[in-house]
Amino acid sequence: MTDAEPENLSRFHVLVAGGGNAGLCAAITAARSGVSVCVVEAAPRAWRGGNTRHTRNMRVAHEEGNGILTGPYPVDEYMDDLMRVTDGQTNLELAELTINASQELWDFLAEQGVHYQPSLGGTLSLGRTNAFFLGGGRSMLNALYRTAESLGVTFFYDTKVVSLDIENGFFESCEVVSQWQSDQPETRKLEARAFIAAAGGFEANIEWLKEAWGPAAENFLIRGTPYNRGAVLKQLLNAGVASVGDAKQCHAVAIDGRAPKFDGGIVTRLDCVPFGVVLNANGQRFYDEGEDFWPKRYAIWGRLIAAQPDQVGHVIIDSKSIELFMPSVFPPLQADSLEQLAVEMGIDSTAVSQTVNQFNQACRGSNFDHTVHDDCHTEALEPPKSHWARPIDTPPYYAYTLRPGITFTYLGVKVDKDARMIMHNGSTSGNLFAAGEIMAGNVLGQGYLAGIGMTIGSVFGRIAGSTAAAIVRN
Numbered sequence: 038m039t040d041a042e043p044e045n046l047s048r049f050h051v052l053v054a055g056g057g058n059a060g061l062c063a064a065i066t067a068a069r070s071g072v073s074v075c076v077v078e079a080a081p082r083a084w085r086g087g088n089t090r091h092t093r094n095m096r097v098a099h100e101e102g103n104g105i106l107t108g109p110y111p112v113d114e115y116m117d118d119l120m121r122v123t124d125g126q127t128n129l130e131l132a133e134l135t136i137n138a139s140q141e142l143w144d145f146l147a148e149q150g151v152h153y154q155p156s157l158g159g160t161l162s163l164g165r166t167n168a169f170f171l172g173g174g175r176s177m178l179n180a181l182y183r184t185a186e187s188l189g190v191t192f193f194y195d196t197k198v199v200s201l202d203i204e205n206g207f208f209e210s211c212e213v214v215s216q217w218q219s220d221q222p223e224t225r226k227l228e229a230r231a232f233i234a235a236a237g238g239f240e241a242n243i244e245w246l247k248e249a250w251g252p253a254a255e256n257f258l259i260r261g262t263p264y265n266r267g268a269v270l271k272q273l274l275n276a277g278v279a280s281v282g283d284a285k286q287c288h289a290v291a292i293d294g295r296a297p298k299f300d301g302g303i304v305t306r307l308d309c310v311p312f313g314v315v316l317n318a319n320g321q322r323f324y325d326e327g328e329d330f331w332p333k334r335y336a337i338w339g340r341l342i343a344a345q346p347d348q349v350g351h352v353i354i355d356s357k358s359i360e361l362f363m364p365s366v367f368p369p370l371q372a373d374s375l376e377q378l379a380v381e382m383g384i385d386s387t388a389v390s391q392t393v394n395q396f397n398q399a400c401r402g403s404n405f406d407h408t409v410h411d412d413c414h415t416e417a418l419e420p421p422k423s424h425w426a427r428p429i430d431t432p433p434y435y436a437y438t439l440r441p442g443i444t445f446t447y448l449g450v451k452v453d454k455d456a457r458m459i460m461h462n463g464s465t466s467g468n469l470f471a472a473g474e475i476m477a478g479n480v481l482g483q484g485y486l487a488g489i490g491m492t493i494g495s496v497f498g499r500i501a502g503s504t505a506a507a508i509v510r511n
Contacts, residue, residue, distance in 0.1 A: 047225065047226060047228060048229070049073045049074060049075040049227070049229045049230075050067075050072035050073045050074065050231065050506070051063075051064075051067045051072055051230070051231045051232075051233065051506060051509060052074075052077065052208075052229035052233070053067075053232075053233045053235055054077050054211075054234050054236045054269050055076075055077075055078065055234070055235035055237060055269075055473065055475075056077075056078035056080070056085050056087065056182075057087030057235065057237065057473060057494065058087075058089040058092075058174075058177070058178070058181070058491055058498065059474070059493075059497065059498040060076055060078075060087075060233070060235035060236075060472070060473065060498065061076070061181040061185055061498070062145075062472070062494065062498030062502065063235060063472050063498040063501045063502035064076050064190045065181065065185050065188060065190070065502065066498070066499045066501075066503050067233075067505055067506040068185065068502075069188060070503070070510065072506045072509045072510065073189070073191075074185075074188075074190045075191045075192075075193065075227065076190060076191070077193050077211075077227070078193065078194050078195075078196060079195075079197045079198075079264045079268075080194065080195070080262065080264045081194055081195050082194040082195075084264070085182070086174070086175070086178040087237050087261070087262050087265060087474075088237065088260075088261035088265070088444065088445060088474070088490075089178050089491070089494075090178060090262070090302070091174055091260065091303050092170075092173070092174035092177075092303070092490075092491055093169055093170060093173050093174060093303060094168055094169040094487070094488045095139075095167060095170075095492050095495065096115070096163075096166055096168075096486055096487065096488030097110070097139045097166075097167070097168050098112045098115045098137070098140045099140060099143070105169075106164070106165060106168060107165045110165055110166045115136045115139070115166075116132065116133065118333065118486055119136065119486055119489070121333065122336075122483075123481060124483060125482075126484075127479075127480050127481065127482050128281075128479045128480060131454060132480050135480055135489075136492075138496040138499075138500075139492045139496060142492065142495050142496070145495070146177070146180075146181075146495070149180055149181055149184040150180035150181075150183060151170060151180045152170070152171035152172070152176075152180075153170060153171055154170070154171040156169045157363070162330065162331070162408070163332055163488065166332075166487075166488070167487065167488040193213070193215060195215055195216040196216075197213060198211050198212075198213055198236070198269050198272070199212050199213065199214050199224075200212040200272065201232075201273065201276055203273075203277070203469070206278075206458075206460045206464060206469065207466065207468055208231070208232040208469050209228070210226050210229070211226070211227055211232070212224060230508070230509045231468040231505035231506075231509055232468060232470065232505075233456075233470045233472060233502065234270075234273060234469070234470070234471045235472045235494070235501075236265070236270070236475055237262070237267075237445060237473065237474045238265055238267060238270065238287075238445040238446035238448070238449065238474045238475060239265065239270060239271070239446050239448070240259055240261065240443045240444065240445050240446050241261070241262065241263045241264065241265045242265075242266040242267050243255065243257070245266075245271075246443070246446075249284035250285060253343060253348050256348035256349075256440065257289075257343065257348070257440070257442075258292060258294075258297070258299075258301065258305075258441065258443070259298060259299045259301075259443050260290070260296075260300075260301055260302060260305065260306075260442045260443065260444045261299075261300065261302070261444055261445065263299040263300060265445070265474070267446075269475070270448075270449060273450055273469075274450070277460050277461050277462075278451070278458045278459070278461070278469065279450070279458075279460060279461050279463075280448060281448075281450065281451040281452075281476070281478045282447040282448040282449055282478025282479075282481075283447065283478075283482075283483075286446075286481075287339075287443055287444070287445065287447055288339075288443070288447075288481075289339025289340050289343065289441050289442065290335055290338055291306075291307060291315075291339055291341075291350065291352075291439040291442065292305040292307065292440060292441075292442030293305050293307055293365060293366070293367050293437060293438070293439070293440075294349065294437075294439060294440040295367050296440070296442065301442070304366040305366060306335070307352065307362075307365055307437050307439065308331060308335065308362040308363050309352055309358065309362045309437065310331070310338060311326055311327055311331050311407065311424075311425050312354050312358035312362065313326065313352050313354035313358060313429060314326060314353055314393065314396055314422070314429065315338075315350050315351065315352045315439070316350065316352075316353065316384070316388075316392060317345040318345065318346045318347050318351075319384070319388060320384050320385050320388025320389045320392055321388065321392060322392060322420060324338075325420050325422055326425075327413075327414070327422045327423045327424035327425040327426055328424075329410075329423075329424075330410075332487045333486065336487075337484065338350075340441070342439050342441050349438060349439065349440060350438070350439035350440075351382050351384065351436055351437070351438055351439065352437050352439060353375075353378065353389075353393065353429060353435070353436050354429065354436075355429045355430065355431045355432065355433075355434050355435070356431045356432060356433055356434075356435075357427070357431050361407060365437065369437050370435065370436040370437070370438075371433050371434070372432075372433060372434055373432045373434070374432065374434070375389055375390050375393055375429075375434055376389070376390060378434045378435075378436050381436065382438065393429055395418065396415065396418065396426075396428075396429065397428035397430055399415040399426075400413065400414075400422075400426045400427055400428050401413070401415065401426075402414055402426070402427075405425065405427050407425055410424050411424055411425060413425055413426045413427050444490070445474040447481055447482070447483075449471070449474070449475045449478040449479070450471050450475060451476075452471050452476045452497070454500075455500060455504045456470045456471060456472055456500040456504060457469065457504065458470065467508070468505070468508060470501035470504060470505050472493075472494060472497035472501045473497065473498065474490065476493075476497060477490060477493045477494075480493055481493075
């Protein structure tokens with residue numbers, strides 16, 4: 038049942054807050070166990086699905102290629118990648134659980150009607166490690182919604198959870214405010230025997246971001262849904278659920294400074310950083326652009342730029358590199374000289390020329406190959422460029438302005454291997470569960486691997502749905 042009328046629908050076995058990938062995996066798994074399920078989605082029906090709408094793929098461990106995945110991606114390699122990008126800041130038990138369970142996700146999602154396609158050229162070179170969804174995240178979502186609807190899951194759209202009735206770590210009911218089918222908001226109490234929080238982080242709540250980042254947060258752009266404001270998260274923390282993660286840690290990438298404040302999505306990301314130099318507003322470099330392959334480093338650049346003056350950066354490339362990355366949604370600035378380009382960027386032309394000339398003189402190596410850790414590096418330059426360093430000397434020159442683009446935040450609720458929430462006193466909740474971004478900080482203490490957010494959502498969505506249904510049946 039969808040777009041449900043409220044009159045006789047107030048009691049369910051399992052209540053899920055959030056209608057994205059994690060919430061839908063939870064709802065489907067619980068419904069297949071024979072229990073009644075309701076999903077409360079803050080967004081209108083046309084905008085349902087949270088940040089899943091903007092995704093393209095999911096990182097999954099597998100022992101061999103299958104015609105779409107181009108080769109094996111063993112569990113051990115996956116774990117090594119995760120430990121590297123998080124610098125070990127992860128709950129090892131939950132990380133191992135996530136990665137091992139990811140091996141089941143290809144088949145599970147296919148059974149729900151999700152289809153796959155080979156990776157597109159220029160998409161972070163993920164054809165071996167990540168399963169790309171045919172039609173992207175919106176098509177993947179639609180398949181999950183169709184399956185959930187066929188299983189009798191009830192959906193309330195345009196419906197916000199405004200209060201949770203939780204006593205001693207046990208969920209009783211919640212109060213929701215919804216437009217329902219009228220123009221006037223209506224308040225209603227929903228009861229359930231288990232509650233699954235899959236309502237995302239607080240990245241769209243600028244005031245909350247400012248508590249952690251200060252005034253700099255005003256300059257952040259939000260890549261995903263404007264509906265992830267952290268209301269459910271804050272209520273859970275106020276009700277005694279233990280928190281995990283740092284409020285300043287998040288999935289933050291460098292995106293085009295011309296992107297909208299909210300909901301720009303994946304098309305606003307820029308993948309040209311490894312092919313050029315990145316300057317701040319003072320015309321100075323501040324980090325190694327070629328430290329590692331882009332899939333393992335792209336998610337650090339939002340935080341790096343957030344730490345720069347005015348939270349802005351500028352990436353400069355030349356005509357040798359303009360065809361090496363996924364085309365951007367906005368055309369780059371273009372000029373026949375660095376001085377003219379600097380004027381277009383609005384930064385000091387003398388500083389830009391000096392920085393680029395110093396970089397050019399420091400470049401060493403001759404075997405440029407962006408598919409491997411090549412020998413093209415800088416010498417006696419700080420910061421260095423470890424790979425893919427070659428002089429920027431062939432006009433026309435191109436530039437993009439960069440801003441921090443926040444995808445989701447890592448501060449969330451602490452959970453165990455059954456997706457049960459942990460309370461402040463260390464006890465385990467009897468019927469509170471969490472999946473997706475709202476608990477991703479258990480696995481992602483810092484850093485990011487392309488596609489792992491979707492993996493965490495699906496894995497813990499399935500676990501939460503299964504465990505919640507089991508306690509209801511018992």
